[in-house]
Amino acid sequence: xxxxxxxxxxxxxxxxxxxxxxxxxxxxxxxxxxxxxxxxxxxxxxxxxxxxxxxxxxxxxxxxxxxxxxxxxxxxxxxxxxxxxxxxxxxxxxxxxxxxxxxxxxxxxxxxxxxxxxxxxxxxxxxxxxxxxxxxxxxxxxxxxxxxxxxxxxxxxxxxxxxxxxxxxxxxxxxxxxxxxxxxxxxxxxxxxxxxxxxxxxxxxxxxxxxxxxxxxxxxxxxxxxxxxxxxxxxxxxxxx
Amino acid sequence: xxxxxxxxxxxxxxxxxxxxxxxxxxxxxxxxxxxxxxxxxxxxxxxxxxxxxxxxxxxxxxxxxxxxxxxxxxxxxxxxxxxxxxxxxxxxxxxxxxxxxxxxxxxxxxxxxxxxxxxxxxxxxxxxxxxxxxxxxxxxxxxxxxxxxxxxxxxxxxxxxxxxxxxxxxxxxxxxxxxxxxxxxxxxxxxxxxxxxxxxxxxxxxxxxxxxxxxxxxxxxxxxxxxxxxxxxxxxxxxxxxxxxxxxxxxxxxxxxxxx
Amino acid sequence: xxxxxxxxxxxxxxxxxxxxxxxxxxxxxxxxxxxxxxxxxxxxxxxxxxxxxxxxxxxxxxxxxxxxxxxxxxxxxxxxxxxxxxxxxxxxxxxxxxxxxxxxxxxxxxxxxxxxxxxxxxxxxxxxxxxxxxxxxxxxxxxxxxxxxxxxxxxxxxxxxxxxxxxxxxxxxxxxxxxxxxxxxxxxxxxxxxxxxxxxxxxxxxxxxxxxxxxxxxxxxxxxxxxxxxxxxxxxxxxxxxxxxxxxxxxxxxxxxxxxxxxxxxxxxxxxxxxxxxxxxxxxxxxxxxxxxxxxxxxxxxxxxxxxxxxxxxxxxxxxxxxxxxxxxxxxxxxxxxxxx
Numbered sequence: 051x052x053x054x055x056x057x058x059x060x061x062x063x064x065x066x067x068x069x070x071x072x073x074x075x076x077x078x079x080x081x082x083x084x085x086x087x088x089x090x091x092x093x094x095x096x097x098x099x100x101x102x103x104x105x106x107x108x109x110x111x112x113x114x115x116x117x118x119x120x121x122x123x124x125x126x127x128x129x130x131x132x133x134x135x136x137x138x139x140x141x142x143x144x145x146x147x148x149x150x151x152x153x154x155x156x157x158x159x160x161x162x163x164x165x166x167x168x169x170x171x172x173x174x175x176x177x178x179x180x181x182x183x184x185x186x187x188x189x190x191x192x193x194x195x196x197x198x199x200x201x202x203x204x205x206x207x208x209x210x211x212x213x214x215x216x217x218x219x220x221x222x223x224x225x226x227x228x229x230x231x232x233x234x235x236x237x238x239x240x241x242x243x244x245x246x247x248x249x250x251x252x253x254x255x256x257x258x259x260x261x262x263x264x265x266x267x268x269x270x271x272x273x274x275x276x277x278x279x280x281x282x283x284x285x286x287x288x289x290x291x
Numbered sequence: 292x293x294x295x296x297x298x299x300x301x302x303x304x305x306x307x308x309x310x311x312x313x314x315x316x317x318x319x320x321x322x323x324x325x326x327x328x329x330x331x332x333x334x335x336x337x338x339x340x341x342x343x344x345x346x347x348x349x350x351x352x353x354x355x356x357x358x359x360x361x362x363x364x365x366x367x368x369x370x371x372x373x374x375x376x377x378x379x380x381x382x383x384x385x386x387x388x389x390x391x392x393x394x395x396x397x398x399x400x401x402x403x404x405x406x407x408x409x410x411x412x413x414x415x416x417x418x419x420x421x422x423x424x425x426x427x428x429x430x431x432x433x434x435x436x437x438x439x440x441x442x443x444x445x446x447x448x449x450x451x452x453x454x455x456x457x458x459x460x461x462x463x464x465x466x467x468x469x470x471x472x473x474x475x476x477x478x479x480x481x482x483x484x485x486x487x488x489x490x491x492x493x494x495x496x497x498x499x500x501x502x503x504x505x506x507x508x509x510x511x512x513x514x515x516x517x518x519x520x521x522x523x524x525x526x527x528x529x530x531x532x533x534x535x536x537x538x539x540x541x542x543x544x545x546x547x548x549x550x551x
Numbered sequence: 552x553x554x555x556x557x558x559x560x561x562x563x564x565x566x567x568x569x570x571x572x573x574x575x576x577x578x579x580x581x582x583x584x585x586x587x588x589x590x591x592x593x594x595x596x597x598x599x600x601x602x603x604x605x606x607x608x609x610x611x612x613x614x615x616x617x618x619x620x621x622x623x624x625x626x627x628x629x630x631x632x633x634x635x636x637x638x639x640x641x642x643x644x645x646x647x648x649x650x651x652x653x654x655x656x657x658x659x660x661x662x663x664x665x666x667x668x669x670x671x672x673x674x675x676x677x678x679x680x681x682x683x684x685x686x687x688x689x690x691x692x693x694x695x696x697x698x699x700x701x702x703x704x705x706x707x708x709x710x711x712x713x714x715x716x717x718x719x720x721x722x723x724x725x726x727x728x729x730x731x732x733x734x735x736x737x738x739x740x741x742x743x744x745x746x747x748x749x750x751x752x753x754x755x756x757x758x759x760x761x762x763x764x765x766x767x768x769x770x771x772x773x774x775x776x777x778x779x780x781x782x783x784x785x786x787x788x789x790x791x792x793x794x795x796x797x798x799x800x801x802x803x804x805x806x807x808x809x810x811x812x813x814x815x816x817x818x819x820x821x822x823x824x825x826x827x828x829x830x831x832x833x834x835x836x837x838x839x840x841x842x843x844x845x846x847x848x849x850x851x852x853x854x855x856x857x858x859x860x861x862x863x864x865x866x867x868x869x870x871x872x873x874x875x876x877x878x879x880x881x882x883x884x885x886x887x888x889x890x891x892x
Contacts, residue, residue: 191622271401
């Protein structure tokens with residue numbers, strides 16, 4: 051049993067049905083934040099940066115793969131199955147497997163994040179490209195467009211909102227996984243969470259962990275909102291619902 | 292993640308053609324790959340020299356203990372989640388209150404954005420470390436995908452089907468049991484499958500709060516720079532995740548009502 | 552592509568007044584099926600002709616049409632446009648000079664109407680100026696105000712408007728040949744009539760060689776210069792002008808297409824001026840205009856309840872029509888025996 055931590059004499063009962071819990075001290079939390087605001091912001095920036103970098107790489111690779119396999123049934127199902135495998139593997143395991151080769155820090159983090167982002171992006175690219183109506187495809191070919199031209203000027207723009215949704219899902223995924231990556235010295239808010247763990251028993255443990263977790267939640271929600279905006283403004287007006 | 296799985300589940304459930312043979316070769320791809328990988332692992336292990344630290348970890352007793360802890364966490368948590376989240380989902384899908392449903396959706400969004408490692412460690416700080424805490428964290432984390440899928444699954448039952456059932460004189464409970472739940476079942480099972488995979492993943496993190504499991508091997512391997520330990524732990528956990536996902540997929544396909 | 556392809560396509564492109572289309576023993580067999588979808592189809596379309604392919608679903612009419620621009624590749628036989636073998640040309644280049652309108656239209660939802668119409672000109676490298684002018688011209692031709700519609704998106708247009716844009720888009724590069732697969736099929740009857748009337752007007756002024764597929768025999772009669780009545784495997788049962796087919800159907804199959812009222816349909820094709828006019832009868836109140844068809848005249852006659860009806864031109868009565876004169880205009884010779892319609 052770990053000792054409950056008190057910052058100050060606490061009128062709140064810290065025994066709930068025989069289970070001892072650490073109480074939440076709002077004052078302490080606010081003081082904690084005011085002292086560490088710079089560090090926290092820097093970690094937020096790092097977190098965003100590593101996620102953004104991974105997403106960009108994943109988009110290039112993922113959309114590229116999608117463009118190559120969307121109309122070839124066997125490569126398509128193999129690719130999607132392979133990407134699905136990556137998503138099933140627990141993130142800590144994947145991160146750990148990469149470290150012997152790539153060390154600690156940014157590199158294994160980015161590689162794992164890209165890996166995890168591939169499934170939503172590849173699958174949505176393939177689905178989006180395939181869902182363009184046959185009538186549109188036929189009239190485009192009938193007008194004399196080559197298959198490649200149809201792919202890039204007709205299918206891709208029409209599939210774009212769906213692809214972007216895949217990137218959005220990938221963003222949500224990776225923001226969460228990046229938090230775990232802190233264990234292999236990855237950048238971002240996860241470091242706060244793990245600091246909370248390593249200072250377990252001290253008065254600031256809860257503050258660290260809470261700040262880290264809440265920070266990730268807010269970041270994820272804000273990024274999601276950003277994606278809604280980006281999708282709206284990058285989609286042709288003719289396609290918007 | 293669960294929107295994706297829900298949507299994909301609905302999409303896959305609707306598009307599956309009638310299969311003639313269930314037990315084809317393709318169905319066993321995942322287990323075969325797992326067996327091959329494990330065999331390769333064993334061969335590699337027997338070919339290298341292990342030092343004393345590694346020997347303490349890389350033996351059958353230790354490994355079986357960790358695997359047992361990991362599986363127990365996963366299975367118990369998933370069972371609890373199923374028992375709690377599905378009835379809640381059924382109840383919630385019956386409310387007419389838009390405000391309630393809106394709040395649930397809001398909470399679900401926040402929940403989806405929450406990092407698992409945060410939940411685990413926060414719980415450990417606030418309460419205590421150990422197996423029970425990990426179990427609670429797993430249940431909390433896996434609750435939402437199942438809840439969401441249950442609600443979506445019930446919601447996407449065609450209103451016309453519901454209406455004709457009531458028109459035939461079935462009570463609301465009968466409609467639920469005989470029509471809605473069977474039709475929603477593929478989506479609900481897809482949610483359970485997702486939550487199982489989540490549980491395996493979060494159980495790996497449980498090592499940070501002294502809950503045991505294969506995460507122990509990974510973390511020890513990393514801390515002590517003993518890569519064989521690290522690799523065995525990571526590969527084993529990956530294999531378990533793949534096998535559990537495969538079994539869940541099997542159940543999904545076997546239990547799917549014919550005709551959908 | 553090769554020198555000869557370029558020359559061939561340029562030559563075809565120049566025939567904006569219509570090019571001849573020749574199909575010679577064209578056959579299409581799909582893999583895994585015993586019966587061919589199209590069997591030994593041979594036909595010549597003269598420049599500027601509007602040919603209707605009529606037949607039931609599955610008879611192969613659309614397949615045949617789609618082989619002309621090689622959306623479907625023939626298994627055997629040859630197809631030539633303006634005397635040049637289509638099968639030896641680069642398909643993409645070829646299609647840029649064939650107008651193609653399909654039933655579901657297939658407007659590109661992410662492009663404006665102007666961008667949609669400008670697709671082929673852009674593919675052909677037209678200047679922006681020339682394209683813009685052409686877009687304006689085409690929109691006006693299909694009776695859509697360019698100021699209003701050019702920058703709208705397909706989803707903002709009604710079905711009939713979308714159809715018109717589809718036709719305008721097919722005409723954009725002024726192709727000598729057009730292929731149209733039930734282009735007015737997805738609209739309601741009222742819109743369809745309007746579209747058909749507009750289309751006739753258009754064809755009268757631009758005169759392209761057109762293959763038009765329809766399952767609606769009345770549409771075929773209304774629009775076509777010649778009609779090919781097709782049965783299974785795209786077998787040609789009769790290939791002739793509407794009037795001739797109506798007057799002398801080749802067999803029971805063709806008759807079944809015509810249905811009852813063949814005589815009335817023939818009358819609809821004949822203008823009042825074709826019949827000899829008698830003296831003004833003064834029977835009233837209904838009259839018929841000299842520009843109307845003989846069927847309108849018959850219709851008015853019946854409504855009037857009088858033996859004859861007056862014909863007016865520019866408000867002045869110029870003569871009259873009665874049953875005899877109308878019958879004589881039909882050629883009077885009704886086949887003595889005819890199997891049931």
